[in-house]
Amino acid sequence: MKKVFYILSFFLVLTSCNDALDIVQDGEINSEQAAFTSVEDMQKFLNGSVYPSVDPLNEIYFTSLFTDEVGFGPSSVSTSDILTHRFTLNSTTAEAAAIWASNYNIINKVNILLKGSQLIDYNSLSANNKLLYVNIISHARAIRAYAYTTLEAYYSTNMKDPNALGVMLSTEPVDVFTSKLPRVKNSEVFALIEADLQYALTNWNSSNLTAGTVPAQNYLDKKASINAIAARYYNYKGDNTNAKTNATAAITTSSLSLSAGSTYAGMWADTTRGEILWSLYRPNSSTGAWSNIASLWTTNSTDIDGSVNFDMGRKLYSLLDELPGGDVRSPVFVDASSTFDAFYPNGASPRESDVIVINKYPGKSGSLASATMRLRNDIKMYRISEMYLILAEVAVREGDLATAGLRVRAVRQARSLAGASVAINYTSPQQAYADILLERRRELCFEGHRYLDLKRLGVAAGVGVDRDVYDDDNKTLPLTLPASDYRFTLPIPLDEINANPNIQQNPGY
Template identity: 30%
Template sequence: MKKYLIILSSALVFFTSNSCSNRDLELLPPDQDSLNEINTPTKLQQLLNGAYLSISSANALGAEATMFADILGDKFFVSNSNSSYTTTYTYNYSATVNDFKFYGTLYDMITKCNFVIQSSVPEDEEVIRMKAEAKILRGMAYFILVNYYSPTPSSGVNQEYGVPLVTDVYDVTIQPARATVAEVYDRIIQDLTEGAQNAEATPQSKVLLGKDAAKLLLSRVYITRRAAGDAQKAVDLATQVIDSAPAGSFGLGTNSISAYTSYFAGNDDGASEEQPETIWELDFNQVTNRANGIGSNVSLPVFYSRQDSRRSMLINQSFYSSFAATDIRRGSLTTGLISNTGPTTPNTDSPKGYWMNKYPRLTSEGNYVRDVKILRYSEAYLNRIEGLYLAGQNAQALTELNAFAASRNGSLYTGADLLNDILTERAKELYGEGHRFFDLKRHNLPVVRPSNCTINCTIPAGDKLFVFPIPQGALNSNANLKQYPGYN
């Protein structure tokens, strides 16, 4: 079975801690060439591989940066039987006490991307491809950072508190201040647009980023920024992604519980990885996991899989009850993607929750080695629908929303509260994939937890808790970096 990313030396170090130092980028080739002598396509590929591994690490999309967007929402809760990430779940975080580790990891990844993008290696087809992928990775990293560490653009609040922008090659002496939110979004859009122009239309593996990945991310960016004309841009880009979807992607024709469940939760990695529905997935195997920190201590299966001893993230009863009995995304209580069967359902929770099976622990290749799906073609339909709504095309948005729900044998909508209907359908399709918190945040909606909560159960729209505090270590090392208001 495929595994594209090749680590050229087991001695290479691919990711960092939260603080920055002049040794954060330890991606030297095996012969110990200096960083200013990265002068061949092979060395550029090493750096690019390192960037892929950084963003797929346990600190980033491989676990925390994905999981937190669901922990902070209103569909999951942390079980009383296992207290993992309760600081995040209860919104009880500060600059010094928090579970966040991806701030430094993503800036380390950005540094690797900058080396690739700024490289003077003569450009041939492969070098152009690598630079395009590096731009997509950098744009994605800044989008993750600004989503977590800044207010949403449409809030109109504290828009001077974007995140630092670093686009030049590594310089340990720089101390960048926070850019404005608008400046960060301009950089994200430029990176993703340029990446889409030169990336491959059909990458040789789903663990590589191509044109559809960049366009899907751009559609997500535009429904988040919501400047004049952005809604139509989101519609256009999402439509392009839909039109390029390969045969076999879910689209509007997937009404099989077995096919949907096999894609996410089946034992056979061959039937789950490299599938037409997937645009981009994280490359997990016994080799890459040693570099990205994925395993029995930190990974998505550790916290979601009912088979893992550290399992703690459950779906609340309110969300489970919102699915029609026929909805393929719920499925059977014993074989579906949401279940309450063995090995045991925690009896310490009141009310008891439901397991999500999108991240199985043990599969045909072993423990913790199932590739994690980050970008799917189905999201393009939902982004298009949201773009139509934002563009004022409500009737068309409702028609397409009900077509999508019907394709999953789900409940249909009246459109009386169309935005809520759209976000409800997004929650049903994308639960556990790192979307819900951002769906609420970009529309300036509160988080209201229906159960299994004792502190900070309602977070009002605009509350500082929608923005993560910058880690104290980063503040200590950068005199120009300001903390978000309210955390000082």
């Protein structure tokens, strides 16, 4: 089954302010006049509408399918998924439309909240409510910065060029009948992202936004989590100073460290926070069917009997066996029920007998464990390991290969079952970039990074998509796609082009 969420075009998904407020859901409002009359209304909308709209599953699914993270499993795969896996990418590709629409959906929710907040007389609020008001805005603007960073990364041909064409810029709730927005230069989008981040970093405070017992990491509970959003943005942009400052702050002010051993395993089962800076709370179906993250690759459960549609690519699996003393990621990411061909790749039927079941999202456990939770986990948005790898990448750009090696070494030592530490001595930027890409491939697999990592670093590293011949049932197909290929920028969806005469398509489409 095709796993696509928010597949409607931008102008079908993003309603006018009035329309959005007329759709009554938990935490939403049913009339503009009564929409935001108190800080509590803002809080309900943030918790009931803005946070639940954050949905990276389209990015995670597309990335795993298009790059070298998965191969065909023993169960059925749809024709459209086969085409995407075989590098067919155009303006009708559902995943491209879904990534576009879901991130503009986030932006529109934030814009509704920011617009509605203007109806409240800030000066008349109590001291505590003033803090809460400002903190709600801080969270909302940080989330908008995240969404725009994602759009820029996928749809701009080059985030490092401020004059390259970016995406549509919207700071008001969108009116479906009048808003036909053009794409603008990256620099214009960057200005909004940086204003949002600066506001959030300056004004974040510890006033409580949540109700009940939601784990702290499921909100931007510390300024360090906003530093992490900023670090990724500035790294994508190639701003070394700000990427380093924010990645360092995310590490040093979070009170978190790289997880190892059972803590690392528990982090993926949602039994411990570990090194998570921000994750999305997905405890039950009330937050949407897309909370079943493991269903992107399997049907019923994350074991060999779960009707596995896609399994882990063989080359990716092999990379998880290279650390001295063993790699904790191998038993955490791969289910023990997986079947391995002892003679791979020379056995009688290597593709059929070698099924490496993806278990990075093993389902809820503890008090939340049940039959309905076996495919459901919180979605890990930012972790400490990504910050280390950002610092490594920045160090290479600054010509400091020794520091780059130390940052990668720290991640590998934490992931080694024996705590082994092997010195890394890079002799060229290309070697360093290739090794950073290798570690990001291991560490961040099935989290939606590989496509953008190849787009950003593949050419400099001399690395492209790297598949095993048995990741597909057709052994004559190309096993690689160079990072210079135009398909490492997504097409603007056809529905958007048909509805919006002002929009411009990306090259190659």
